[in-house]
Amino acid sequence: MIMETLLTPTLELDKEGYLKNPAQWTPELARDFAAKANIVLTDKHFDVLNWLRAKHAEGVPLTIRKVGASGLVDIKKFYELFPGGPLKVSSKIAGIPKPASCI
Amino acid sequence: MKNLVILGAGAAGTMMANKLHHALNPVEWKITIVDRDNVHYYQPGFLFIPFGLYQPEDVVRPRTDFLPKGVTFIEQEVDRIDGNHDQVILSNGQTLHYEVLVVATGAEVVPxxxxxxxxxxxxxxxxxxxxxxxxxxxxxxxxxxxxxxxxxxxxxxxxxxxxxxxxxxxxxxxxxxxxxxxxxxxxxxxxxxxxxxxxxxxxxxxxxxxxxxxxxxxxxxxxxxxxxxxxxxxxxxxxxxxxxxxxxxxxxKGSKMVERSGLGDEDGLNFMPTDKYTLQAKKFDNVFVIGDATNIPASKAGSVAHFEGEILLENVLSYIQGEAMEARFDGHSNCFIETGHGKAALIDFNYETEPLPGKFPWPLLGPMDLLKPTRLNHVGKLAFKWVYWHMLLTGKTLPVPTHMSMSGKITEEEIV
The missing domain is CATH 3.50.50.60 (FAD/NAD(P)-binding domain)
Known part of the structure; x- marks a missing residue:
């Protein structure tokens, strides 16, 4: 367990730096996480982050394809917004757990 | 007479036809299974064909060879499920009314x-x-x-x-x-x-x-x-x-029929939203989904369909009796992994537990080793073809527990 202080609250992160409790997430925290990944968040980023958080709260397993089918961004744009592994990067910034794979 | 309809006569549908035929009173229930053709492929065998290890004829049989006599087989494309009216519409316009529907329409590659x-x-x-x-x-x-x-x-x-x-x-x-x-x-x-x-x-x-x-x-x-x-x-x-x-x-992707029925998951891949424990469709209480057709977070594999089959049988019977469905699928998956030169590894896992090293199915005795390439595992992989044609499709109980067992597995604490 790693405790890390970002801004004011004490946040509990998992081994890979994902927020353990999505309820602790704030837009400021997202900007902080994003800065670590060299991303400056725009409104478009926040649209995707809010969508991810809503889907996670519904218990929907997330995939890159699902984000691409969300109507918010296509897959190409998703990669542009969150370079590298977009689902992993965006999940971390959205304060939800690392996307689990089924297999 | 009540109707139980199964869509798809692949591994999952065929085994359900056999299990349900065995379990339901034939005076009370008519079982119908639908598929677009009468060719059953042993899909695990496709892996061996490119290397000449299996010949094409090793992997093909008529679907009807594995269906019990009292079950009606209809060779016709399914157009769509009309869940609001408890009926299936076939491509030739024929409709099939059902009290219980089992969807086993699988997955296909879409290049x-x-x-x-x-x-x-x-x-x-x-x-x-x-x-x-x-x-x-x-x-x-x-x-x-x-x-x-x-x-x-x-x-x-x-x-x-x-x-x-x-x-x-x-x-x-x-x-x-x-x-x-x-x-x-x-x-x-x-x-x-x-x-x-x-x-x-x-x-x-x-x-x-x-x-x-x-x-x-x-x-x-x-x-x-x-x-x-x-x-x-x-x-x-x-x-x-x-x-x-x-x-x-x-x-x-799942079957286009799922898309035509408007029953696919939101990613557009045509897999059907399904309760991952009971295997009941999310949208209709009298519809159940098994095998590759579901959207549950388990591997899409024959062994998974087999373990699901045991659970689905119990839950369909409970549903018919008006009882609470108590059987729970745990995501159990069991796969041989060919590693070449006559060796294979074996993995056994579920929703909660990742593949671990150890022995399978019995501690110490094995005889199979988990997460390690051995000749015996390869023999097991090849033997699975016989098991598939002779036991799995016909719904016989295999000597492997339905729920994943920790017996024989070595956990992290024990390794340290």
Whole structure:
């Protein structure tokens, strides 16, 4: 367990730096996480982050394809917004757990 | 007379037809199973065909050979499910009313989903091995191929039999070694996953094997298109991998019938939202889903369909009796992984527990070793073909527990 202080609250992160409790997430925290990944968040980023958080709260397993089918961004744009592994990067910034794979 | 209708006479549908026929009173229930044709493929056998280890005729039987006499088989395409009126509409306009519906329409590869996949080079330098046609065409290609860049690619993370591409890779390595041209072949494994596999301990074991066999892994590569002219794979973030021979696992989707019925998951892949414990469809109480057709977070594999079958039978019977459904599927999956040269590894896992090392099914005695390539596991893999035709399809109980057991597995605490 790693405790890390970002801004004011004490946040509990998992081994890979994902927020353990999505309820602790704030837009400021997202900007902080994003800065670590060299991303400056725009409104478009926040649209995707809010969508991810809503889907996670519904218990929907997330995939890159699902984000691409969300109507918010296509897959190409998703990669542009969150370079590298977009689902992993965006999940971390959205304060939800690392996307689990089924297999 | 009440009606129980099963859509799909593949592994899952056929085994359910047998189990339900055995369990339901034939005076009270009529069981009908529908499929578009009467050809049953032993899909695990497709892996061996490209290397000449199985012949095409080893993997084909009529579906009706495995259906019990009292079950009605209708050879017709299903147009759609009309769940609000408890009926299925077939392509010829015939309607089937049901009290209970079991959807077992499986998954299929859809190369058309990826730009440039099914184009000039299809079945010339680009092959799949998840279909009868693909695996037999690839067998011809490999007979005369003289070497170059062999690329194995997964177009999507959600595919049936997720270990099969790795098995193909290991078998290819052994095949070219035996042919004496391994030094002329570069093998590259290109995957949208972050590593060879998803679960940490299995990935570690498989990565070691890939290293030993000098197979290069390109992770986090999400295929956007295939450039036929330049013969390169291009990812969404513009990474490129050149190939001379591409063996692809195209995007896998559920049946188009699911899409026509408006019952697919929101990712557009046509898998049906299903309760991962009871296997009841999310949308209709009297509809159940089994095998590759579901959207549950378990592997799409024959062993999973088998374990689900035991649960589904109990829950369908409870539902019919008006009782609470108490059987719970735990995500149990059990797969042999061919590693080449007559050896295979074995993994056994579920929703909660990743594949662990140890012995299977009994502690110490085994006789199978988990997460370790052995000759005995390979014998087990080959024996599975007999088990499949003679026991699995006909709904017999296999000597493997339905729920995953920790017995024989070595946990992290014990290793440390």
């Amino acid at each position: 058309e989903e990826t730009e440039g996949m099914k184009a000039e080079l299809w079945y010339k330098d680009i092959f799949d091995f998840y279909t009868f046609e693909g695996s037999t065409q690839l067998a011809k290609k490999l007979q005369n191929w003289q070497g170059g860049n062999l690329v194995i690619n997964l177009a999507e993370t959600l595919i049936k039999c997720p270990v099969a591409p790795l098995e193909f890779t290991f078998l290819a390595d052994a095949f070219f070694e035996d042919k004496g041209i391994r030094d002329k072949v570069n093998i590259t494994y290109v995957t949208p996953l972050s590593g060879a596999f998803t679960k940490p301990k299995a990935t570690a074991m498989l990565s070691t094997l890939l290293d030993e066999k000098k197979i290069k892994v390109v992770p986090d590569f999400y295929l956007a298109r295939v450039d036929n002219e330049r013969k390169v794979l291009v990812s969404y973030d513009e990474q490129e991998v050149p190939f001379d021979l591409l063996v692809t696992v195209p995007v896998n």
